[in-house]
Amino acid sequence: MSTQQVLGLRRVAIARRRPPRWHVHLHGSELAWALAFVVPYAAVFLLFAAYPIAYAIWMGSDPALYRELFDDPHYLEAAANTALFAGFAANIMMFAALLLSGFFMRRRWWIKAMLVVAMLPWALPAIPAYVSFHWMLIGDYGFLDSALWNLFGIDGPHWFNKRWLALAANMIAYIWKWLPFWTLIFLAGRMAIPQELHEAAAIDGASGYRRFLHITVPLLTNLYLISTALATVWIVGDFTASELVSGGAPSRTTEVLTTLSIHYAFDRSQPALGVAAALSALPVLIPIVVILMRRIERREVQL
Amino acid sequence: MALCGALLIWTLVPVYNMLLIALDPDEGETEFTGTLFPDEPSLNSFRAVVSQDYWYLEHFWQQFANSFYVGLATMALTVAIASLAAFAIGRMRLTRVRVLTNTALIIYAIPSALLAIPFIRLAQRYGLSDNIWAVIAAEVMFAIPFAVLVLQQYATIIPMELDEAARIDGASPWQVYLRIYLPLTAPALAAVGTYALLLAWGEYLYQYLLLSSERNWTVAVAIEQFFDADEAPWNYMMALAIIYSLPPIAVFYALRRYMAAGLTMGAVKG
Numbered sequence: 001m002s003t004q005q006v007l008g009l010r011r012v013a014i015a016r017r018r019p020p021r022w023h024v025h026l027h028g029s030e031l032a033w034a035l036a037f038v039v040p041y042a043a044v045f046l047l048f049a050a051y052p053i054a055y056a057i058w059m060g061s062d063p064a065l066y067r068e069l070f071d072d073p074h075y076l077e078a079a080a081n082t083a084l085f086a087g088f089a090a091n092i093m094m095f096a097a098l099l100l101s102g103f104f105m106r107r108r109w110w111i112k113a114m115l116v117v118a119m120l121p122w123a124l125p126a127i128p129a130y131v132s133f134h135w136m137l138i139g140d141y142g143f144l145d146s147a148l149w150n151l152f153g154i155d156g157p158h159w160f161n162k163r164w165l166a167l168a169a170n171m172i173a174y175i176w177k178w179l180p181f182w183t184l185i186f187l188a189g190r191m192a193i194p195q196e197l198h199e200a201a202a203i204d205g206a207s208g209y210r211r212f213l214h215i216t217v218p219l220l221t222n223l224y225l226i227s228t229a230l231a232t233v234w235i236v237g238d239f240t241a242s243e244l245v246s247g248g249a250p251s252r253t254t255e256v257l258t259t260l261s262i263h264y265a266f267d268r269s270q271p272a273l274g275v276a277a278a279l280s281a282l283p284v285l286i287p288i289v290v291i292l293m294r295r296i297e298r299r300e301v302q303l
Numbered sequence: 304m305a306l307c308g309a310l311l312i313w314t315l316v317p318v319y320n321m322l323l324i325a326l327d328p329d330e331g332e333t334e335f336t337g338t339l340f341p342d343e344p345s346l347n348s349f350r351a352v353v354s355q356d357y358w359y360l361e362h363f364w365q366q367f368a369n370s371f372y373v374g375l376a377t378m379a380l381t382v383a384i385a386s387l388a389a390f391a392i393g394r395m396r397l398t399r400v401r402v403l404t405n406t407a408l409i410i411y412a413i414p415s416a417l418l419a420i421p422f423i424r425l426a427q428r429y430g431l432s433d434n435i436w437a438v439i440a441a442e443v444m445f446a447i448p449f450a451v452l453v454l455q456q457y458a459t460i461i462p463m464e465l466d467e468a469a470r471i472d473g474a475s476p477w478q479v480y481l482r483i484y485l486p487l488t489a490p491a492l493a494a495v496g497t498y499a500l501l502l503a504w505g506e507y508l509y510q511y512l513l514l515s516s517e518r519n520w521t522v523a524v525a526i527e528q529f530f531d532a533d534e535a536p537w538n539y540m541m542a543l544a545i546i547y548s549l550p551p552i553a554v555f556y557a558l559r560r561y562m563a564a565g566l567t568m569g570a571v572k573g
Contacts, residue, residue: 030395033476037391040384041447045407048422048444053413055421103306114307116556118314123555125505127526128544132317135324135537143320143339150339176317237415239508247530258415265420266512278417289409 056275065276075277077253078260081167082236082281085256089171090231093179094224100179101186102212122180130244133173137245160249167246167254174241182227189223190216222295229292236281257281325349325541348542357539359528362517369435370504370521370547377442377503378496381450384443385495386488389454390480394466407448415445415508423512433515441513442503450495457491458484494561501551522547 069075104115121129136143137159145156160166193216201211239258246254255263257277265274328345350356355363391397422441423432431437465487469479485492507523514520526547529540 030476031397034391034395034397037387037395037476037480038397041388041451044384044440044444044447048425048440049407049418052418052421052425055425056417059421100310110307114310118310119555119559120314120318120552123552124318124548125501125523125551127505127507127523128321128548129317131526131540131544132321132324135541136317136320143316143323147339176313237413237417239415244530258417261417262419262508262512271420271424275417275420278420281417282413285413293405293409 056279059272060275060279062272062276065273066280068273069276069280074252074255074260078255078257078277079280081242081254082256082258084167085171085174085242086232086235089174089235090228092171093175093182093231094228096175097179097182097186097227098220098224100183101190102216104183104187105190118183119180121177122184124177126177126240127244129177130173130241133169133176133245134247137169160246163250163253166249170242170245170254173245174235174238177241178231182231185227186220186223189220193219226292226295229288233285233288233292236285321541321545325538325545327538348536348538349546351536351539352542352546357536359525359532359535360539360543362520363522363525363543365518366520366522366525367546369519370523371550373435373438373442373510373521374500374503376439377446378500380439380443381446381499382492382496385447385450385454386485386492387480388447389451389458390484392451393455393458394463394479394484395476407451419508419512422509426513431513433513433519435514435519437513438510438521439503441509442499442506445506446495446499446502450499453495453498454488454491457488461487490561493558497554497558497561500554504551 100118104111104118137145139145139158142159144159148154148156157165159169197215198211201215206214236256237258238256239262242248242254242256242259243262248255248259257280261274261278263274264277265271323339323341325348326341326344326346328341328343328347352360352363355361426432426434426437426440429437431440461484465483466479469483470476474482505523507527510521511524511527514524517525522543526540526544529535529537529543
């Protein structure tokens with residue numbers, strides 16, 4: 001069983017072909033059918049996405065809300081945490097995924113078996129994963145500190161008593177959950193590189209390191225950038241990791257914008273402030289998304 | 304080999320930790336004793352969950368059924384709506400609507416928490432507060448843009464001549480969709496269906512905010528409630544979390560070829 005079969009990745013390469021366009025314009029009943037087919041999609045989009053988005057912008061349109069936000073030290077801390085989280089976690093995760101995907105390219109049976117095991121965090125729902133991290137790191141008797149003590153005699157830190165450690169714990173949990181997914185993406189990207197390139201370079205005497213540098217890196221750059229941008233956007237929007245792993249501990253210093261926004265809205269009954277806190281991330285997110293969509297559009301959304 | 308070992312430890316430790324806590328024999332309050340192996344491993348907590356033998360777990364089977372209901376309804380609606388739209392846009396070349404599909408992808412960029420607050424207000428306005436269909440609507444909304452993207456991509460490997468020939472033989476667009484498009488895109492439909500199912504099963508924020516009565520909760524919300532108590536039985540919570548993880552893991556490993564193919568092809572929402 002090849003790695004491609006394990007993952008069913010072969011189609012990625014086939015999908016690159018695009019048929020020419022036959023119909024340029026639709027007429028009469030054709031158009032009516034086509035429109036009818038799109039109606040449910042448009043309805044869902046308008047009712048459950050466009051309308052809430054417009055409503056959110058309306059709720060968060062009062063400038064006074066933003067003055068209130070910037071006067072709140074919790075907000076500034078949450079904004080800083082969000083930036084740190086996105087900056088560190090996205091880049092570490094992508095780099096690790098790139099290296100791991102190279103490891104999984106090797107054609108040995110036990111590496112293929114490893115890949116199946118390594119996919120487990122992705123298959124596991126987010127809540128059990130983060131709950132497990134929470135209990136693994138908590139207090140004196142969490143599994144990690146117990147293991148450090150019993151195996152190596154090291155007295156582990158109290159993870160949720162220091163802001164930096166707690167923030168790191170959230171990041172590690174997030175990376176644990178999503179690393180397999182990005183590894184798979186890069187694995188697909190590497191498999192789409194024609195093997196002949198590597199063979200030709202090898203015949204010319206290029207070492208593994210030079211082949212990586214001059215073949216893999218240039219061909220994966222675009223995918224790597226798209227993935228990093230996408231991961232950044234998703235991390236900024238992630239609620240579950242920060243909420244369940246550290247839960248804001250110690251004393252609400254590890255909140256991110258999303259958790260703060262929900263707490264404003266539902267614990268402090270200030271929904272408009274909550275929406276404003278979330279909206280305040282958009283000036284950073286929208287440029288990333290616009291660049292992302294251009295790149296994706298140009299590449300016909302393929303790896 | 305060293306990397307392999309490190310990767311195994313990294314992957315399996317959090318999973319092992321779940322088992323360790325769930326196998327703790329204590330009734331009620333669980334003590335963390337700092338052991339690496341359970342002293343007297345016991346399946347008591349699993350028994351408590353499946354027999355609903357604790358007041359937090361009173362509605363377990365109802366909630367389990369709710370999770371399935373949300374997952375399956377999201378899957379069916381996503382596959383139906385997305386395949387119709389992808390057919391119209393990709394195969395019938397309703398080109399102008401492409402703008403709509405691209406705009407819809409922006410949904411992925413918007414923090415779900417941002418949309419959550421107005422969404423809850425709207426659910427109330429639509430008369431869907433504490434209604435499981437509000438959750439289904441939210442999950443479908445999140446699953447659809449990606450599903451359309453994947454289906455459109457997949458359909459490019461099916462020759463247009465098939466559609467052309469059927470049209471010349473007098474088939475209506477509906478018949479082309481039903482007899483040609485659906486059978487030929489079956490693997491991609493399986494991928495997006497699985498994706499929607501797992502998304503709905505694992506999502507937590509909207510389920511937590513939209514559902515207020517215990518009978519309507521999903522398992523995800525039921526796990527969360529343990530956090531609200533100071534002295535909750537954590538072994539019960541972990542047992543619940545493990546049982547909750549089994550269906551998606553089974554689905555994932557059974558269908559991983561489709562999953563990986565479909566998701567990596569469209570590049571991507573986890």
